Amino acid sequence: MNEITPGTIARADVRSGQYIGEIIEVNGPRAVFKVLAVLKHPEQGDLHHPYNPDVAMFHERRALGYTEKTNVLLRDLKPYEGEVPDYNTSLHEAVASQIAALDRLMRWSARGLELLKELRKDYK
Template sequence: MQEMNREFIVPGALAVAEVRSGQYIGEIVEVNSPRAVFKVLAVLKHPEQGDLHHPYNPDVAMFHERRALSYTEKTNVLLRDLKPFEGEVPDYNVSLQEAVSAQIAALDRLMRWSARGLELLKELRKEYK
């Protein structure tokens, strides 16, 4: 596998980071190989809810609530989980609302798909008798 160019990983650079199933735009504050201190500036993808080891299973021992990282919250990120970011950083609160709305829309679509599939399967079950 080809090694990705990591020259952009310097203090002050903007990057996109994957952190606990969420995705954020932020600033690299400090680099301590193999990690960097990352300061959150905006949310691209809200973290997923539930047990990540058993996705889409509501009947787990602990259904996790995952909050998005806060504005200017600092977290350690593996260098491999950083990608360069170019462009204008959106307002944190606006980006957070958009990320939550996108997650809700995706779950709503999944619920509608599940309900429709369940309805069709119940009809098929009647035919199979």
């Protein structure tokens, strides 16, 4: 891995989201990371019970804001090459991508449920 130093543009995994940002400072095993764009919107719900809607608390997770600073472990950082996209555009694209994935999962689930109900009739 290339060395992470202040001023480096990096990709960071933060909780269940992924961001592009600038390293502001490095403190031992962590770095202060300033968010510039969103690559993957954080996942909703209980991360310990994925895809279970019947949990005690179904978490809403917002994306980190533009220029928001957060501490990130160095192991969760990778240098980023290329143009940094506009924050608002990247945020909307990340949300749209997650909505499309959940829609596909809902359609898969509905189709599987439909087929299992038909199979159940054959199994009697």
